Amino acid sequence: MIALTRQPAFSLVNCEVEYVPRERIDLHLARRQHEAYCRTLRQMGVSVEVLAPEEAFPDSVFIEDNAIILDELAVVTSMGTPSRQGEPALLVDILARHRRLVKISPPATIEGGDVLLMGKRLYVGVSTRTNRAGVDALRAIVESLGYGVRPIEVKACLHLKTACTSLDDETLLVNPAWLDSDALGSFRLLHVPPEEPFGANVLRLPGGALIQASSPLTRDLIEARGYVTTCVELGEFSKAEAGPTCLSLLIE
Secondary structure, three states, X not given: OEEEEEOOOHHHHHOOOOOOOOOOOOHHHHHHHHHHHHHHHHHOOOEEEEEOOOOOOOOOOOHHHHEEEOOOEEEEOEOOOHHHOOOHHXXXXXXXXXXXXXXXXXXXXXXXXXXXXXXXXXXXXXOOOOOHHHHHHHHHHHHHHOOEEEEEEEOOOOOHHHHEXXXXXXXXXXXXXXXXXXXXXXXXXXEOOOOOHHHHOOEEEOOEEEEEOXXXXXXXHHHHOOOOEEEEOOHHHHOXXXXXXXXXXXXX
């Protein structure tokens, strides 16, 4: 597995925030946390490629949003906020080394953080960043490959994967306050403690689940079910509503 990551730009202080109060981001600490994140990915068995920062794009460190990676192709996304619309083009040449590319274009919008792949089904958050046209555009691309697409309304958080991520092929970690859990079908659901609403964003890797250090109760919940976890400190990125999945784009 390869993880594409991008170093945080100094312009990260001007990142987009929607659902949390704006706080001052310590850029030097953010750089150290990003380095530790990449080091942890390597320790968990992932090959990491670190791309240079892009000062013109404050949110470009959140590279997950720029593409949707499937076995057959990579979908280059159409970002849902003007300040990020130039980001996906920065990755085209790199992604083309690994996959055939298909692009989604405005007025359809869709971001990678809103797309959760479970087997041959893509759950897509309808959010402030991903619209119904984006869901339809993705469906038109992937249905012929045998994928189903199911939209899920997201409320009070930025992306679907802010509120729901996978622990294995049958189990989802969920914050039920931020989405309709019934729309997730027959998967086994673990609800995060209400005290840790952002705990639902974990990164599933070959070496276990990567979880934020700020979610110890969630970590206990996961480990009690027999999962292996590794903690990483991402406090500066939490100020931008980001978690472990946001900082990497995984390619099998």
